[in-house]
Amino acid sequence: MATTTDALPAWLPFLLQTNDATFPSGGYAHSLGLEEMTQSGRVRDEATLIDFLRRHVVPALEHLELPLVREAHRAAENLDRLLEIDRLAGALKLPRELREASLQTGRRRLATLLRVRPTPALAALHAAIESTPTRGHHAVVWGAACADLPAPVALGACFYQTVACQCMAAPKILRIGQEAAQRALAATLDHLPLAVEHALAIPLDEIGWFDPALDLASMRHELSNERLFIS
Numbered sequence: 001m002a003t004t005t006d007a008l009p010a011w012l013p014f015l016l017q018t019n020d021a022t023f024p025s026g027g028y029a030h031s032l033g034l035e036e037m038t039q040s041g042r043v044r045d046e047a048t049l050i051d052f053l054r055r056h057v058v059p060a061l062e063h064l065e066l067p068l069v070r071e072a073h074r075a076a077e078n079l080d081r082l083l084e085i086d087r088l089a090g091a092l093k094l095p096r097e098l099r100e101a102s103l104q105t106g107r108r109r110l111a112t113l114l115r116v117r118p119t120p121a122l123a124a125l126h127a128a129i130e131s132t133p134t135r136g137h138h139a140v141v142w143g144a145a146c147a148d149l150p151a152p153v154a155l156g157a158c159f160y161q162t163v164a165c166q167c168m169a170a171p172k173i174l175r176i177g178q179e180a181a182q183r184a185l186a187a188t189l190d191h192l193p194l195a196v197e198h199a200l201a202i203p204l205d206e207i208g209w210f211d212p213a214l215d216l217a218s219m220r221h222e223l224s225n226e227r228l229f230i231s
Contacts, residue, residue, distance in 0.1 A: 011149045014117060018109075018145065019157045021168065025109040025138075027161065030101045031169040031229040032057075033214045036221035038173045042213070046180040049170055053163060053188040056214045058195055061162055063209040064092060065139050066155045066199030071207075072143025073154050079124050082144055086129070089137035092208050095218035101231040106138035113145055121147065155196045163188045173228060 017023060034052065037043045043052045068089050075081035093099040110126055125144055129135035139158065146154035167185040171178055221227065 011146075011153075015146075015149060015153065015157060018113070018117070019161060021164065023109075024112055025105045027105055027165040028168065029229060030105065030165065030231040031173065032098065032101060032162070032166055032231055033218045033221070034166050034169055035173050035227065035229045035231075036217040036224065037214070039224070040217060040220075042217075043174065045174065046176050046184055049167075049174065049176070049181075049184045050187045053166065053184060054191065056211055057163060057166065058188065058191050060209045060211060060214070061159050062195040062198050063202060064207060065162065066158060066196060067202045067204075067207040068092075068137070068139035069143040069146075069155050069158045070151060070200060071204065072140040073146055073149075073151050074143075076144045076147035077121055079121075079128060082125055082140055083128060083135065085143075086135050086137050086140045088207070089139055090134060093137075094210075095215050095222075097218045097222045097231040098215075102137045102139070103134065104230070106141040107136040109138065109145070110136060110141045113141075117145075119147075151200065152196050155199055156192055159192050159195060160189065169229060 021028070033056070034043065037052055037056075043049050068085060071085045072082055075085060089102065090099060093102060107129070110122060110129075113122055114126055122145060125136075125141070142158050142161075143154060146157070149157075163185060167181045167188075170176060170181045170184065218231065221231065
């Protein structure tokens with residue numbers, strides 16, 4: 001008879017630790033465009049927060065971030081290919097703040113992983129990007145780090161990280177409480193299975209997403225005199 005522990009996947013401890021809000025990737029310092037969308041009046045309350053997540057965040061994840069995670073997951077042991085995907089990740093992020101947020105969180109996650117859950121492949125990636133500040137995007141680091149996880153799990157975890165980060169930021173810049181933020185998170189997570197399914201099927205040459213409203217908000221945020229978040 002199988003025991004309870006026999007039924008648990010071996011990668012579960014890694015996922016629980018590295019996908020938790022306490023893991024120091026620096027995501028807490030970023031709103032990823034939400035702060036400026038709030039300042040402009042586009043996001044005002046729980047309902048408009050949910051609308052923002054569904055209309056802007058989910059499509060970007062589905063068409064850009066998650067397919068990049070997929071490609072990095074497939075190439076986890078191939079350093080040259082990982083660096084190619086990393087260059088693609090940088091080229092596809094137009095606003096400087098969003099591009100730098102991706103680099104900051106990716107490089108910090110990689111440095112922490114090497115201290116708490118090191119692998120030869122991650123060490124090689126770190127050595128290759130350490131002296132080049134324009135390398136080390138979060139999607140690539142996460143995909144490579146999740147080599148032992150099934151691809152749908154790796155993509156789903158990235159989806160959760162991004163949405164949870166913005167829902168964690170929401171009560172700091174909106175007049176909503178933690179329960180409202182959790183309702184927004186739950187409403188958005190309903191889209192996770194289909195987003196992952198679509199992201200797994202998007203061809204390599206179709207990866208990318210253009211969202212002028214969010215891109216312009218990020219560009220305005222960079223020039224704002226008052227900012228609570230880096231992005």
